Amino acid sequence: MKKLTYLLLLLIGFSATAQEKKWTLKESVDYALQNNISVKQSILDQQIAEQDLKSAKGNFLPTVSGSASQNWNFGSFIDQNGSRISVDSRGNGFGLSTGVTLFNGFRNTNLQKQAELGIESSKVQLDILKNNISLNVVNAYLNILFNREAVKQAEEQVIISQKSLDQVQELVDAGARARADLLVSKSQLASDNERLVNAENNVVLSLLNLSQLLQVPAQGFDIENVDIDLTEAVLVYNNSNEILSYALDNRPEIKGAQLGIDNAELNYQIARSAYYPTLSFGAGASTSYQHLQGQDDVLPIIIGLDSNTGLPIIENQKNGFLEQVENNLGYNVGFSLSIPIFNGFRTDASVKRAEITKERVVLALEQEKQTLTSNVEQAFADAKASLTQYEASKISLESQELAFQNEQDKFDLGVSTSFQLEQVRNRLINAQSSFLNAKYNYVFKTKVLDFYLDKPITE
Structure with missing residues (x-):
């Protein structure tokens, strides 16, 4: 009985520890990269490519077979x-x-090279997939932090509204304020409570979204709070040229398109090998019984x-x-x-198709470069605009805070109404919301720039 009790307490302790776990950003990204089904499938694709290479190398080895009848x-x-x-x-x-095949127009040689390219291509596709997953997880993580800050702001406004309502209630009871001011305060408190409920729901939904990205149970899922300090919000780069230059040389999307050109060239050479004669060597031994x-x-x-x-x-x-x-x-x-002498132009058609495919993948590389250029320039413009928006919203928030304090003082002196005070406070709430949006928008946009520069986006 003592052993059973100890075991139950141990299990309860493990359960509590599991529920208290708070995921860091790095843990979230690492877990997604290790356990995502698409990543696992891509790893299996890489293993298949390795077997393709093994098979291509086997074309150079002699075949041996036995028979019995x-x-x-x-x-x-x-x-x-x-x-x-x-x-x-x-x-x-x-x-x-x-x-063993001694010569077949270098077909076996090109098949081996193509299989080696297949391994490289599968690695590049895995890198692309991991990059996209990492960016999605970071975005989902930041969204949770954003919604939590929105909850804090909403809670503060509810507290302010409640204090204001209590103050107005006292003044109305004393006959110093009209009952209409009391109705305005109650309406504002109800509005702030609704905003708080919506903010709390957004936190729940954003946690659910991240847990689904990580493919872990949503029950008890939570993340570690991160204090984002933007005391020095500046862009490291003055323009997108340096980012674009690095991205064009190093991004896996470009490497994948370049590998596509190499693969198309090998397909062309493989198709041309059908024009060449095939020389084989064979040997055997046989016997019989009757x-x-x-x-x-x-x-x-x-x-x-x-x-x-x-x-x-x-x-x-x-x-x-x-x-x-x-x-x-x-x-x-x-x-x-x-x-080979004549096979109904099938070889000619295969060679021509391979040649056309080469032209298509060359255009695909150019298209990939144009897309990457557009994305990088857009990302830089977005980051620059988000910094401007952040700075402007920060100034606006400071102004609205001063305006609200001034209006609060006037209200306390009896020279302002509840309606006027709530009007100013609503502008303050909007300024706080705009500032919060601008803050996290700037953080994510700078993460996107780090993404194109292959810098860690979990820091």
Whole structure:
């Protein structure tokens, strides 16, 4: 009973620890990269590419095969000695053969190069997938932090509204304020409570979104709060040229498109190999065994002539399975040359298709470069605009805070109404919301620039 109680307490402790776990940004990204199904599939694609390379290398090795047969003959047939026999029989055949392609227009060489490119391409595709997943996780993580700050702001406004309502209630009870001011304060408190509920729902939904990205249970899922300090909000680069130059040289999307060109060139060479002759070398060994039904396995051999009759003297020698297999053993070796002459223009069509494909993938590379250029320039413009927006919203927030404090002082002195005070406070709330949006928008936009520069986006 004590052991059972101890085990239950231990399990409860593990459960509590699991629920209290708060994911850091780095843990979230690392977990997604290790456990995402698409990533696992891409890793399997890479393993398939490695097997393709193994198969391509095997084209250079000789093939070896063995054969065995069992057959029955009924009626007349030609035996191993070339004689016609009208007896039922059964027999076996055994063979071993090998062959190797000596030349086939460099097809095997190009197939191996293509398989090696396949491995590189699968690695590049995995890098692209990991980059996209990382960026999505970072965006989802920042969205949670943004919504949590929105909750804090909403909670502060509810507290302010409640204090304002209590203050107005006292003034109304004392006859110093009209009852209409009380209604305005109650309306504002209800509006702030609604804003708080919506903000809390947004936190729940953003946590659910991140847990789904990580493919972990949403129950008990939580992240570690991060204090984002933007005391020095500046852009490191004055323009997008340096970012673009690095991206064009290093981004996996460009490398993938370049590998596509190399692969298309190899496809073209493989198609052209059909114009060349194929030279092969082969060798083999074979033997057989035959048994006449109802007869012993013997072989009549002439050992001399009878001195009286002059007829041959015949002696039956044992000719069983082992003897026949040994005696019938034969070998062969030779070369085979196949020269293509005409195949209905199929080779010409294959070569032309490969040539057209080469042109298409060259255009695909140019398109990829244009897309990357557009994305980088857009990302830089967005980051620059987000910094301007952040600075402007910060100034606006400071102004609205001063305006609200001034209006609060006037209200306390009785020279301002509740309606006027709430109007100013609503402008302050909007300024706070704009500042919060601008802050996280700037953080994410700078992360996008780091993304194109292959810098860590989890820091």
